[in-house]
Amino acid sequence: MSKRDYYEVLGINRKADQKEIKQAYRRLAQKYHPDRNPNDKQAEKSFREISEAYEILSVKEKRNAYDQFGHSGIDGSQTNNNFNTGFTDIFGDVFGDIFGNNKNSNTPQRGSDLRYNLNIKLEEAIYGTQLNINVKKLVKCNRCNGNRSEPGYKNKYCPSCKGLGQIRMHQGFFSIQQTCHNCNGNGEIIEKYCIKCNGEGRINDKKKLSIKIPHGVDNGDRIRIIGEGEGGINGGKSGDLYVQLSIKPHKIFTREGKNLYCEIPINFVDAALGGILEVTTLEGNKVQLKIPAETQTGKQFRIKGKGVKSIRSNYPGDLMCKVIIETPINLNKNQKELLRKFKNSIDNNVI
Template sequence: MAATQIDFYEILGVSRDADGATIKSAYRKLAMKHHPDRNPGDAEAENQFKICNAAYEVLKDPQKRAAYDRYGHEAFTQNAQGGGGHPGADFSDLGDIFETIFGGGFGGGGGRSRPRRGADLRYDLQVNLEDAFHGKDTAIEVEVSVACDTCSGSGAEPGTGTRTCNLCHGHGKVRAQQGFFVVERPCHNCHGRGEVLEEPCHDCRGEGRVDKEQRLEVTIPPGVDNGTRIRLSGKGEAGPAGAPPGDLYIFVHVKPHTVFQRDGTNLFTRVPVSFTTAALGGCVEIPGLDGETAKIDIPAGIQSGKQLAKRGAGMPVLQGRGRGDLIVEIGVETPTRLSGKQKELLREFQETETGDECPESRGFFERLKEAFN
């Protein structure tokens, strides 16, 4: 049976919703049945023992089991491990187990190993809030490994080629005895390719890639926020020996703004108003990032800390429609410099106060009096 047709749950004889105790019990029974010590010289029993071990290695671990349930055997392929993989999963410890049993990894078909794609790269890009609002095209410079021009990424000196590896004889793998088991691993001489260079390229020393400064154009879409990730496919590290390159991920960081604070698609700002405007009402005008002026009506009698919203005057929705809101927090400012005339008018006002003008203050002092009487 091909490796891609073997189901780990069927191997252990359990259902897909079996708990950990059931899986462990089933594995112990099968391991005891097929153990090489109980079946000396029985190659089939030894192979079944290895397969049971591989199945249990995955299903006993919640993280690996979840990846297997979702992706099947593809969760453990060489491409999944070396090319970005599945989020949060680390299956590097399973490679030797699967290669030992199936001779080359799930879905790979055995034989020589294929060169892995190049590594993914990260670049941190800072933009201001205006750029995050409007979006922009910008250029970045990244030092990255690219395919060697001299050898076209092959790693071989021009005019030369490759020859069969004299250690693995072209198989790409070597075997070693470890206790009861024969372990098959990628050949360290040819790195699993089965071939070695006749003469390494003088520029890249056989790597097939060289470090080079690259200038790349990046499109920043409107509405980006801290942590927004932009993927440039094929702009990562070049793969060895002509393998495909990885990807470049741009992580956006939005600089703090002097006026606005951001929360998702909403913008916040604090606006001080005079105590007369707070008492009588009025209007404030706030220039927006879009170039338009947002007019905020101040209702009479507003208190400090009150928030007013201007719908649709916030940040654009990333890759969507519409905008968030502009939230204005009012701060009532007490005057610190008064003319003689202003002081006189305030005293006249004070003489006419009855306490009903500020019900919150009056209520507080009444509660205070009751508490201590």
């Protein structure tokens, strides 16, 4: 017997996205659910059919195989021909959203942790700062206070398990007791979901937070802010917010561990004869650096204690200054003549 097209079973077109597939399944599952159609063989058959269609179309790899090869592209291992097993698997996925595993569950659930990427300046990383950020997240619904039920409505007595939270199923000579899927073991179901959050218990919101950046943080460090992740459900705790730090490149200084690095341009006269240079540190202070005679370009000098005091150490690193000798430009006639004389004097000294 040939199978019906899965898209036809769910009443959707072949370009439907996952949200549309899920919505179609929820609608049909509610209609043909065995608990709502006891002893109805046709409803049971329809439910098995839509469950199989959803099982294939809700998984990207299975859907691609079906789109390309049809039913022949789905082997026996990809579909669940056993009704009871497939029924349980799907209950744990989307079907639970309708009949118990999620929306009807009164079990407190912790909110998810969130990650926020924050770019900061090198100065802010080294000396610390206070910054404001705006975080988009799910927060407790202020209409139902997170309990998912529309104000003014009380939870209903579950008709499937008669308030016991357990149901007994008969399979041949055996009788099995299991958690009621209609109320997820609570013995009651929500009569009407909150119209603001659609029974989710949470709504989207944007919150402004003030973040303290301690001194000495490095690229890739994370700051944990407890309780500022997504809000919990049914009184569950909120998750945490992790602020991931990225340090913007500086136009003068680079950082390696606790040391700072920079390049210092000097003229060739100071490089040849030596002298005292004035170096501006990252914090804006002026320090003197002694350059010995006959210094070559690329030579590196250390200024102690002018690097970074890391978050893990009280001892600061150093400022490493690399000398770059600059060739003079825009020389006047007299300067060029002096350089020629200097060159001749050097050439005459060459043996």
